[in-house]
Amino acid sequence: MAKLLIVDDDTAFRETLAETLQSLGHDTVEAADGERALDAMQRTRFDAVFLDHRMPGMDGLQALAAMRARLARLPPVIVLTAFASGGNTIEAMRLGAFDHLTKPVRRDAVIDVLARALHAEAAALAGQASGAHEDGELIGPSDAMREVHKRIGLVAASSAPVLVLGETGTGKEMVARALHRHSARADAPFIAINCAAIPKELLESELFGHVRGAFTGATADRPGCFRAADGGVLLLDEIGDMAPNVQSKILRALQEGEVTPLGGHRTVKVDVRLVAATHRDLAAAVREGSFREDLFYRLNVLSIRVPPLRERLADIIPLAEHFLRRAAAPEAPKVLSASSAQVLLSHAWPGNVRELRNLMERCHALVRHRVLGAADFAAELGAAAGGGGTSSDGVPADWLDRELPDAIEKLERLLITHALAQAQGNRTEAARRLGIHRQLLYRKIEQYGLG
Structure with a gap:
């Protein structure tokens, strides 16, 4: 039996989660806000904490920071939120959260995260390594992107090099910027350079700078990207395309913390966190001899894989x-219909997020009507526009011509009405059939006037 603290201003959610945890054989204590949670934690040692993010007064992240400051030892803290975003996931993990879950939380998810948290706590109390997670704006509620957010939060505080891997267009630079934004170097420069976009004969000068007269056209000293990023973060995008002679100088800069301008003789100390990004398989490039093995291992201290779309x-x-x-x-944006959403979801996206962004920008510029339909995307994506009474999935055509929020609302109404009828009005049973928490069902019943 574990001693667990539940911190949430939503009484119904607290009670539901407490019932779930008690049914698993655990002892629970409830707190309605961050201050009461801190008081409880200073009086009692808890094995794990479930902490809501949005609360009046002290929010969950502020409470988590206060727990770290006031307590000699922080138990695993599982942050819960109904308003997930990449930013708050990263911040939660950076502040020491064990995990970050989105409400409503299914029973099996509670069981899984609690088992992992208690295992980590037991290992830590036994003096063993607890095994930390292996896990512009990064948008995406998917599990794959949540893992990226968590990984950023875990490595942001370090100064070790980071290798960001992913296909072209997945958003590797956005990951690097998020690392910078959530690190202690956030107020220092962030410098990005695309190694594939600069001619090989000029890349060394761009990175390390040059002195006047170093080559024809060098009419003045230039500091270079390493010195420009001093104290901050330097992103070397597409490092897999870097020439071998420059690779050796990058390795020296990492190992010695100093650079030598082209044509110069004096080294200059630099304090730079290096983030390298590539769509190439660097391990294969090492085997082929096109990428230095020692540089690969020096860069691959911490890695983040950005999943394709x-x-x-x-x-x-x-x-x-x-x-x-x-x-x-600042104008009102165009909106997606259910039929256009269906086309977008069926496309393979070889160009990933960049391809999706370019498509949306073209539609904004070229399409005159406000609601985007399947035909607006079909020509470019090679998808059928559909038509007739139903889609290939048997969905009524009048649904597919609606704006996406309207179609979702109509489907929710039908599912809830059907579940209540099947459960003969028993809301607890209807919630079970729908796979959602009771309090979420209550809110939907009130929202749609189904009471």
Whole structure:
């Protein structure tokens, strides 16, 4: 039996979670806000804490920071939120959260995260390594992107090099910027350079600088990217395309913390966190002899893999809507219909997020009507526009011509009404059939006037 603390201003959620945890044989204590949670933790040693993010007064992240400051030892803290974003996931993990879950939380997810948390706590109390997670704006509620957010939060505080891996267009630079934004170097410079976009004969000068007269056209001293990023973060994008002679100088800069300008004789000390990004398989490049093995291992201290868009289908519609809003600002943006959403979800996205962004920007510029339909995307994506009474999935055509929020609302109404009828009005049973928590069902019943 574990001693567990539940911190949430939603009484119904606290009670439901307490019932779940008690049914597993654990002892629970409830707190309605961060201050009461801190008081309870100073009086009692808890084995794990479930902490809501959005609360009046002290929010969850502020409470987590206060717990770290006031307690000699912090138990595993599982942050819960109904308003997930990449930023708050990263901050939660950076502040020491064990995990970050989105409400409503299913029973099996509670069982899984609690088992992992208690195992980590037992290992830590036994003096063993607890085994930390292996796990612009990074948008995406998918599990794959949540793992990226968690990974950023775990490595942001370090100064070790980070290798960001992913296909072209997945958002590797966004990951690097998030690392910078959530690190202790956030107020220092962030410098990004694309190694594939600069001619090989000029790349060394761009990185390390040069002195006047170093080569024809060098009419003045130039500091270079390493010195410009001193104290901050330097992103070397597409490092897999870097020439071998420059690779050796990058390795020296990492090992010695100093650079020598082209044509110069004096070294200059630099304090730079290096983030390298590539779409190439660097391990294969090492085997082929095109990339230095020692540099690969020096860069690959910490790594983050950014998944391709085809592995994060849950992110496609939120990203598309975000790009439409950004393209239209400050005007009202165009909106997706259910039929256009279906086309977007069926596309393979070889160009990943960059391809999706470009498509949304073109539609904003070229399409005159406000609601985007399947035909607006079909020509470019090679998808059928559909038509007739139903889609290939048997969905009524009048649903597919609606705006996406309207179609979702209509489907929710039907599912809830059907579940209540099947459960003969028993809301607890209806919630079980729908796979959601009771309090979420209560809110939906009130929202749709189904009481």
